[in-house]
Amino acid sequence: MRGDVRFGVLGPLTAEDAGGPLELRGPRHRAVLARLLVARGRVVPVGTLVGDLWDDPPEGAVGAVRTFVAALRRGIEPDRPPRAPARLLVTSAPGYALRAEPDAVDARRFEAAVREAAALPPARALTVLDGALALWRGPAYAEFADRGWARAEITRLDELRLLAVERRAGAALETGAAADAVPDLEAHAAGHPWREGEDAWRLLALALYRAGRQADALAVLRRARDALVTELALDPSPGLRRLESDILAQAPHLAPGPGTVPAARPAS
CATH class of the missing domain: 1.10.10.10 (Winged helix-like DNA-binding domain superfamily/Winged helix DNA-binding domain)
Known part of the structure; x- marks a missing residue:
């Protein structure tokens, strides 16, 4: 057999x-x-x-x-x-x-791993999310993107992948691997700048700050503010404004440690 x-x-x-x-x-x-x-x-x-x-x-x-x-x-x-x-x-x-x-289905294994990681300590969550994201070989249902019956599932899985990227970044920040998280977060913010709560900008700025690049972190937040005002006619969220103030003040709570990265949204 x-x-x-x-x-x-x-x-x-x-x-x-x-x-x-x-x-x-x-x-x-x-x-x-x-x-x-x-x-x-x-x-x-x-x-x-x-x-x-x-x-x-x-x-x-x-x-x-x-x-x-x-x-x-x-x-x-x-x-x-x-x-x-x-x-x-x-x-x-x-x-x-x-x-x-x-x-037996990679998408189902991916979903289970994202759920599991939400309840794990950062170091273990980082390992689990690395394995989950490694399951992706390209866009979900790549050859069926133009089919109406596949569209909702493709959108759902893509959203879950973005959430996994953000959760992985949060875990990396908690384990002291901020510098390693920066390249992935730069690509994430460039590709998905308007994620709910501006999570991409927030995480990238925090990663840069924790990597010792305060000026770059502030530049990212300024870029986010300018883009929000110019492209969406919106003011930055309170979270982004607060992060900018905290970085300028070098607030102690921004240092790596339990609870310093706001919790990610729950998986759907």
């Missing part, structure tokens, strides 16, 4: 077992599998699959979906005996479901 199948959606869609990658065949076969993975074990009706695969379904679309499902079953359960019931991609009225265990 080749063993249990593991699925990857944090990047291009993949399926593999102990013997290596499994063949997923053509684009619509892959789309069916991705659609079932998005459903997270729930049944997807055949009619929904038809509507998701074609803007203008051809005659015989239902039969085509059944053909795709049969081929996928052969691909992801290559050792299943003839006529034995499917174990993974099951028929369940009025359609199909993928009964993969949560830890």
Whole structure:
């Protein structure tokens, strides 16, 4: 037996077992599998699959979906005996479901790690979040970004990844690794400047300050203020203004230590 199948959606869609990658065949076969993975074990009706695969379904679309499902079953359960019931991609009225265990899907493992890290001390959280972020091979459901059925799940996973980046940065600041956190936070702030609460700016400024770069930290906060006023016609949040005042005063509570980095927002 080749063993249990593991699925990857944090990047291009993949399926593999102990013997290596499994063949997923053509684009619509892959789309069916991705659609079932998005459903997270729930049944997807055949009619929904038809509507998701074609803007203008051809005659015989239902039969085509059944053909795709049969081929996928052969691909992801290559050792299943003839006529034995499917174990993974099951028929369940009025359609199909993928009964993969949560830890068999990289996105589910990622989510579990982000939740786990929230309750861990900083050093352990840093290790767990490094492993979680390493699961990403590219954009979630990369080849299905233009599909309406994938959009909400892509957005949800992307938001969770940004939260993980911020939580990792917070853990790094607490463990004295501020200088190491700066490059990732610079990229994070450049790509996502308007995150809720301006977390990207706040964390970057704090990391720079703790790395001994007070002038750079203040420059980041000035840049954030100018961008908020110019691009959004908004004043900086009270948190950003308070951080600027604290940096100017070299407030003792900004030094690394328990509780000095405000808690990140909870994972959804």
